[in-house]
Amino acid sequence: xxxxxxxxxxxxxxxxxxxxxxxxxxxxxxxxxxxxxxxxxxxxxxxxxxxxxxxxxxxxxxxxxxxxxxxxxxxxxxxxxxxxxxxxxxxxxxxxxxxxxxxxxxxxxxxxxxxxxxxxxxxxxxxxxxxxxxxxxxxxxxxxxxxxxxxxxxxxxxxxxxxxxxxxxxxxxxxxxxxxxxxxxxxxxxxxxxxxxxxx
Numbered sequence: 001x002x003x004x005x006x007x008x009x010x011x012x013x014x015x016x017x018x019x020x021x022x023x024x025x026x027x028x029x030x031x032x033x034x035x036x037x038x039x040x041x042x043x044x045x046x047x048x049x050x051x052x053x054x055x056x057x058x059x060x061x062x063x064x065x066x067x068x069x070x071x072x073x074x075x076x077x078x079x080x081x082x083x084x085x086x087x088x089x090x091x092x093x094x095x096x097x098x099x100x101x102x103x104x105x106x107x108x109x110x111x112x113x114x115x116x117x118x119x120x121x122x123x124x125x126x127x128x129x130x131x132x133x134x135x136x137x138x139x140x141x142x143x144x145x146x147x148x149x150x151x152x153x154x155x156x157x158x159x160x161x162x163x164x165x166x167x168x169x170x171x172x173x174x175x176x177x178x179x180x181x182x183x184x185x186x187x188x189x190x191x192x193x194x195x196x197x198x199x200x
Contacts, residue, residue, distance in 0.1 A: 082128035103130035118178035
């Protein structure tokens with residue numbers, strides 16, 4: 001009859017039953033040293049898990065971090081929405097500020113995120129814009145210059161004077177406090193990412 005053996009839960013070595021140590025919860029080990037090492041390993045894993053959960057909680061409550069991720073998702077969603085709208089209309093996409101086509105597209109904010117954070121996730125405040133020239137080099141190119149019409153005139157050209165004025169009025173009078181929690185931003189980001197997947 002073959003000798004009954006057990007495998008150590010920590011080092012995985014097999015020994016005869018009588019040479020093994022069994023803990024009260026019916027776990028088998030080579031000796032007390034393996035029991036201690038296993039207990040320490042288990043404790044370390046739990047400690048790491050707790051640390052990771054704390055880090056996750058800290059990141060969730062870090063509004064700057066959450067805004068960065070959520071803004072990135074929103075901006076991408078809006079650029080894709082705008083491109084889809086131009087396609088629906090059957091016209092070539094152009095920058096809202098300079099009117100040029102075939103550019104490095106991005107989501108351009110009419111009222112900036114820095115000074116009007118309450119409008120950072122507003123679709124009414126964001127339209128397709130070229131990134132390097134109008135958005136970055138000209139800070140949105142709101143008023144235009146010698147060679148470009150500017151964002152304000154771009155809205156009038158695209159939507160007409162009356163609708164453009166409605167947009168300006170809305171943006172000028174919108175004063176809802178810009179207060180979001182980390183949890184709210186995460187939920188918003190999920191919705192933005194879902195729309196992105198639908199638009200791709």
